[in-house]
Amino acid sequence: MLPDSLVIGTRRSRLALWQAGYVRQLLQKACPGLTITLQCVTTRGDRIIDRPLSAIGGKGLFTEEIERGLYGHTLDLAVHSLKDMPSELPDGLILAAVPARGNEKDAFVSRRYQSLSDLPRGAVVGTSSLRRKAQLLHLRPDLTVSDLRGNVDTRLSRLDDGDYDAIILAAAGLIRLGLSDRITSLLPPDQFLPAAGQGALAIEARSDDEPVLRLLQAIHDERTAAAVTAERACAAAIGGSCQIPAGAFASWQGGDLVLRAFIASPDGRTCLNRQATAPAADARKLGYELGKDMLAGGGEALLRSLRTTIKGDTL
Known part of the structure; x- marks a missing residue:
């Protein structure tokens, strides 16, 4: 028997509320x-x-309190940005459904410059993500990358106030909030x-x-689920967290998934890229094996160096 009422847990930000509201609409359409x-x-x-995400812990920073509500049965389900979820979930909780994916790209946002290549030497780019910082410095080592925390509106306000020449945000968040006009250009996954x-x-x-x-199976998207399963398996294999500059994206090619991933040093000087293809049915295996291949190909040494740096910064 399906439930006749649900309580959805969500963060308080405008974007989080939009996302939870969107899931509510999907469920009510599927179950009037x-x-x-x-x-x-x-x-x-x-x-x-007031501190970078990498300095206060890994993923789980935006999910742990919500998960307590699931354990305590004050919540029936929770809606998160998938990129904020740890690769391994606590016992008794599962990733129950993944709706169709939105835009996966990062967005370059600036009031004065049209693209990353247009930025002058020494330009200040804002981001709180080690992944974005490493890729920015790998492509443009002449840039200054400065930490930027807060919700989407706060980050845009700081750009508008002149604190940064450009900022990098997730395109999906801007689109969902009706702020597509703030996207100067999209950064292609390749x-x-x-x-x-x-x-x-x-x-x-x-x-x-x-x-x-x-009930949740009515809004689950198999193609999105296969792609993110490969990506998350790769992240888990390399120990991905907010403290490691790493990324992964799986695209479809016929019935196969093409998975690309990277690990980098925070300064972008070292960047290991790998790619692999496999049938979608083997999504988890694809991600795991690509992650292990990256570790064997120099990633393990890079991660050891990163862990030493993190430990030293913590003391």
Whole structure:
């Protein structure tokens, strides 16, 4: 028997509320008459905004408090940006559904310059992501990359105030908030790899909640799920977190998935790129094996160096 009401957990930001509202619309279209309430939760990642994500912990910063609501049965499901979710979920919780993916690309946003290549030497680019910083410096080592935290509106305001010459944001977030006009140009994945799962939404639920799991299948997209499964398996194989500059993106080629991934040093000087193809049915294996191939091809030594740096910065 399907449930007649649900409580969805979400962060409080405008983007998070849009995403939860979008999932509510999908569910109510699939199951007319279903009553759905949104419940806002403040996460640790929302509270700490004066330090880079890499300095306050890995992924899970935006999910842990919401997951407590799932465990406590005050929430029936949770909606997250998939790129913010850890590769491994806590016991008793699962990635129950993934709707069709939005735009996976990163967006270059500037009031004065049309593209990354147009920026003058020494231009200041804002981002809080080590992945974006490493790729920016790999492509343009002459740039200055400065930390930028806060929600989408806050980041755009700081750009408009002149704190930065450009900023890098997820295109999907701008599009979902009706801010497509702020996108100056899109950074193609063959030059600038997104985070694993970027542009996709994740619906998390209790693994034993059969009525909710059955309901969620109505909005699950198999093609998106296969692609992000490969990406997340690759991230898990290399130990991906906010503290590691890494990215992965899987595209479709007929019935196959083409997975591209990278690991880099924070300064962008070292950047390991790999690509592999496999049938979509082998998505998890594809990601895992590509991740292990990257580690064997120099990634393990790079990660050891990164961990030493992180440990030294923490002391």
